[in-house]
Each structure stands twice: as C-alpha cells, then as structure tokens.
Amino acid sequence: MRTTDSLRRSGATYLEQHHKRPTPSALVNLRRRAGATLLLIALAASACSPTFDGPLPDAPTPVSQTEFDGLVAAGAPAVVNVWASWCLPCRSEAPLIATGSLVHPNVEFIGLNVRDSDANARVFMAKYLSDADMVHLSDASGRIPIDLGGGSGVPMTFFYAADGTLAATHRGIIDEPTLARFLDEIDR
C-alpha cells in the first residue's frame, strides 16, 4: 500500500507536470495572439464599409402590384429575385442569380428590391449584381412578395412559367442545384 507521504509526493509531481504557471514568454505569446486577433477584427470591420468608389447604376424603378403582374405575364418565363441591401444572404446569392441570368438568356430576370433606400440599393447593385442581365424594380412597402404568398422574408425567388403562372416559390437563400433545376423547369 502506498503511504500518505508517497501519495502526496506523487500528487505534487502531477501538479508540477500538468499545472505549470504560465512563463513570461507564454504571456507575451498570448498578448501577441490577442493583438493579432484584434487587428484582424479591425481590418474586417473597416472592410465592411458600405461605400463604393466606382460608378453607380440607376436606382430600381418603383413598381405597383398591377404593373408587376403585367411584367411577369408578358409571355416569357421569368425569375423574380427579392432582395434588399441590408440582407446578408442576398449578397451571398447575388453572384449565383447573376450567373443564372447569363446562362438562361430566354428567361427574364427581375430583381425586386424591398424595404430599402435607393442609395444603398444602388451600391448593392454595383457591388454584387453588376454582371447580371436583369432589370431591377423597387417595392418600398414589401407588399408584392407577401401578396404572392411568399411572405415577408428575404431573399426569396419566384419562378414564372412562360404562360405567366407561378411555377415555384423558393424562400431563403437558393443554391446552385435548386436554381438550375427550377430554371430547367421553366425554360423549356
């Protein structure tokens, strides 16, 4: 049997091995890491500025429900992407929507900007949708997607068949396979 002294000694050895106090160099390393992390956060925060230096496109055209219904019933398949400049997921899916508009020239792509300011919408269009082949409309009240049964969330995407019927509604961010599949459904 181990004596109390030997147990104490082994306990002390264990503590020495596993619970060392941090050395001065370890503290310096910790400070360096903390400083580097703060610098990285500051850089990311400064890069988050919403400004844009290049030329800005025209602001989205205000549209009423009746005008909107006329546009999507025009005889060509259409995709209506509901977006807002304050919506982070919209930024993420914008390049995909732009690619879709270029790959499917027979489909009319309409961007519906909701509950947004013209200034912010123009910056968003310049930064994320400058390559897209699409027209942009504005619905300041955000009523149109609600009246279509989609709800008030953004982003949201409506797919219209060539006969003007609403073929599908996708709520939330859309991914490439889903967008490609719905486009394949309406563009035939």
Place this chain on the structure above:
Amino acid sequence: MEFTLLGSAAVAIGSFWLIIRWEAKRGNAAGCAVDIWDAGLAAVIGGVLVGRLVSMISAGISPFSDPGQILLVRSGVSTVGATIGAIAVYVFVTRRDLASGLDAIAPAALAGLAGWHAGCLVTNSCLGAESTLPWAMTLDGSAVTRHPVELYAAILLAVAAVLIARWKERGRPPEFAPAATALLAAGGTRLVTEPMRISLSGGPVWFYGAGCVVGTAILMWSLRRSRN
C-alpha cells in the same frame, strides 16, 4: 429554407457515427474509434469552412468585407476546397499515424458522404436531369420526371462504405488500401452521377477524375508493396 441544411448535415453526421460504432464493434478498438471520431469531426468542420471560403472568393465576395457570410453554408460550399480543407485538417490532427488514421476513417467518411447526399430528402433537392425511367420523380406541380440523382450517389457511397468496412474486418487489407479505395469510390460516384445532374456552370469533373486516378495509383502501390 437555409436551415434545412442542418437536416442534411444531421443525416451525414448520423451516418458517420453509425459506421464508426459499427467498425468499433467489429475490430477497431473502441478507444481508437473515439479518437477517429474527434479527428473526423474536426475534418468535417474544417472542410466545410474552407469550402465555404473558397466558394465565396470564387464568387467575388471578400471574406473580409462580408465575414458573416462564412457561416451561410447554404449559399454554396466548394467541393474542391472542402475536400482539400478536410484532408488538410485530418492530416494535421492525425499526423502521428497517417496510414492507420486514414484507413480507419475511410468507410466512415464514405458513410458521411452518403448521408449528406441522402439529406436531399430533407432539403427536397434530390432531382437532376430529365428521365423516363420507372423510378424517376417529379417536382411538386411539374409534369417533368427526373433522375433522383442524389439518391443514386447516396446508395453507391453507402455500398462502398459497407464493402470497405467488411474488407477491413475480414481481409486485413494493406496500409493505405482502404483509404485509396474510398477515394476511388468517392471520385467514381461523382463522375458516374455528374451527367445526371443539372448545374449552371458544370461541376469540377477534372477534380473527380483526379480523385479516381490518385486513388487507383495509391491502391496499386499499396497492393504491390504488400506482395513484396
């Protein structure tokens, strides 16, 4: 809804967990399985983050200007980036014993991939190109029948996972052979199913082909080395 991705991820992690447990009961020591589980989980998380970063950068979105978007994995994860990221993290975590680590995780990784593809049932995104086969499926309100291509991939990967696990249990394969076979199976599954998928830009077929070539080369080398 972007949160349906969590359902797909849950299916993948569940499949991964099941095959790890199954392997632990049939040969691999339980302690080893626990370590492999940790390493695999770290690799999955690292792979998804790297894949998301690559997807953002390739779409022209700076991770510095929109850091919050790194978490929006639903809007796109680069397969190439995710695979390289997962392998890098896994190698970093298990670098002390690379061969046995890779061989141990091989069937579980395939099971996880199978679960990920089967998660299309949760996200309602199983369908691919048009098909007239009897088991073809349709989107809601559509008259077009389509290949359930994600289910094809899930079945192929699940079969490969079970075959490799059984091989390890009964045949005692040489070092790196199960990992190489898993790489070959993963690349081959994507190559076979790619023509039945619909995409806007086309998948990275060269990457899946490279996976098959590298997997085959390592498998041949491993088998030849074990004979000598």
